[in-house]
Amino acid sequence: MAELARLSGLTPDAGYPTALRGWFAVAMLTVVYVFSYVDRTILTLLVGPIRADLQISDTQVSLLHGFAFAIFYTLLGLPFGRLVDRRHRIGIISIAIAVWSVMTALCGFAKSFFQLFMARIGVGVGEAALSPAAYSIITDYFPPEKRSRALSTYVLGSYLGMAMAYIIGGGLVAMLAAAPLWDVPVVGPMEGWRIAFMVVGLPGLLLAPLIWAVREPKRRGTLRKGDETVRSVPLRELGAYLVSHWKTYSAHFLGFGLLCLLINGMALWTPTFLIRIHGWSVGEAGAVYGLMIGVFGGSGVVAGGWLSDYLQKRGQRSACFITAAMGSGLAIIPTVLMPIVPDIRAVLFLMAPALFFGAVPFGLAVSALQQITPNQMRGQVSAMYQFFNNMLGIGCGPLMVALLTDYAFRDELALGYSMSIVGGVSALVATLILVIGIRPYLSSLERADAWKQAGD
Structure with a gap:
């Protein structure tokens, strides 16, 4: 803490x-x-054929979807965050694109649960390297009063990616299911689900060089000692900073992490729910759910960013937390009811507000972090945020739904009740x-203002 106190403040923005x-x-x-989300989401439409070919359970499927990513964050999330805070961020993203695209294609060559699990860990490099770097870059391009809209637009990519995976992927999977095996040049006969991984993975390699069209922006909001900018903050100083704001970061990581649990628990199992409970085909489930996610989830993310910026311009400093709490609260009832009502028309009617309000907080989560975190710590703190999202959301969300279905209800037709319990709670x-975090967040903002004034 003593060393942190000697940092004179933040450079002018x-x-x-x-x-x-x-x-x-x-x-x-x-x-x-x-592209990142298409690569990671395509698995949700391949549950049936993967279970049949590899002889795995719902619980193992949930591990492939989420826990593989969580393991990667546990091992490499913070080191990637430190790279983002110190190195060329566009270069990091370019390398990450190439790696996750190749690993997605390699999923199609897995012959066992373990091999597919390891390939999915490799795909996790996308989230581990991409988002912390993207958050930092966008923050350096926009002033605070425009930041929520810009970051919410970026987060919109996750919903558009899921929508594309479900709509395009659903049609692709339906087409590939027309034959048990397909002849692939050089490789030979392959099942349709294996080809699907290759089709969505390899095109991403084209983006690796194209991302260099984005200029690396000047770093802003940087800590400095005297007249010199601090190049890197030691881990002990990062820890001291987080401890000094522990109420804010605890509320942020846990609150938004649980919302990620809600979204991912629903995202993995809703197509299977429509197929298993309501008798839809893969193509129908993918097209309808993809359209719903794109329209209502995507508009929810954008609406959250605009509302937060609107409130902030009118003097509501804690707008990010307030707007996120509003969205989360309004999502509770439709989330609970959607999977358990018997009529499919009611399911779709309730799905719309569940997706819209559930999406409102996610751009705000990123904006809130950037506003209270100095530049040299943003990559590392963003990596911690992503770690909690993956541990609670992607790791635990789909898994908790599967565990309730497999071991509590012991009936795969009870999937809707499992989704309702996990999502509602x-x-x-x-x-x-x-709601509890609103006051600590406001205090953190006020302390950040004091540092900026001292550094001007």
Whole structure:
């Protein structure tokens, strides 16, 4: 703490790039995020054939979807965050795109659960390297009063990616299911689900060089000692900073992590729910759920960013937390009811507000972190945020639904009740935590203002 106190403050944040250049960067990074989410989400439409070919359970499927990513974050999330804080961020993203695209294609060559699990860990490099770097870049392109909209637009990529995976992937899977085996040049006969991984993975390699069209922005909001900018903050100083704001970061990581649990628990199992409970085909489930995610989830993310910026311009400093808590609270009832109502028309009617309000908080989670975290710590803190998202959301969300279905109800037709319990409880607890976090977040913002004044 003593060393942290000697840091004189944050450098002034004047002279941001033009809006055109900033939004071009957002557009490019959003496209990359879309590809990342298509690669990771395609698994949700391949549950049936993968279970049949590899002889695995719902619980093992949930491990492939989420826990493989969580393991990668446990091992490499923080080191990647430190790289983001110290090195060329565009270069890091370019390498990450190439790695996760290749690993997605390699999923199609897995002959066992273990091999597919290891390939999915490799795909996890996308989230581990991409988002912390993208958050930091976008923050350096936009002033605080425009940041929530820009970051929410980037987060929109996750919903567009899921929508594309379900809509395009659903049609692809339906087409590939027309024959048990397909002849692939050089490789030979392959099952349709294996080809699907290759088709969605390999095109991402084209993005690796294209991302260099985005300029690396000047780092802003940097800590400094005297007149010199601090190049890197030691881990002990990062720890001291987090401890000094522990109430804010605890509420943030737990609250938004539980919302990620809600979204991912639903995202993995909703197509299977529509197929298993309501008798839909893979193509129908993918097309309808993809369209719903794209329209209602995507609009929810954008609406959250605009509402937060609107409130912030009118003097509501804690707008990020307030808007997120509102969205989370309004998502509770439709999330609980959607999977358990018997009529499919009611399911779709309730799915719309569940997706819309459940998506409102996610761009705000990123914006809130950037506003209270110095530049040299943003990559590492963003990596911690992603770690909690993956551990609670991607790791535990689908797994908890599967465990309830396999071991509590012991009936695969009870999937809807498992989704209702996990989604409802996580949304309720997340709302309470975010409400509690409003006051500590406001205090952290005020302390950040004091540092900026000292550094001007």
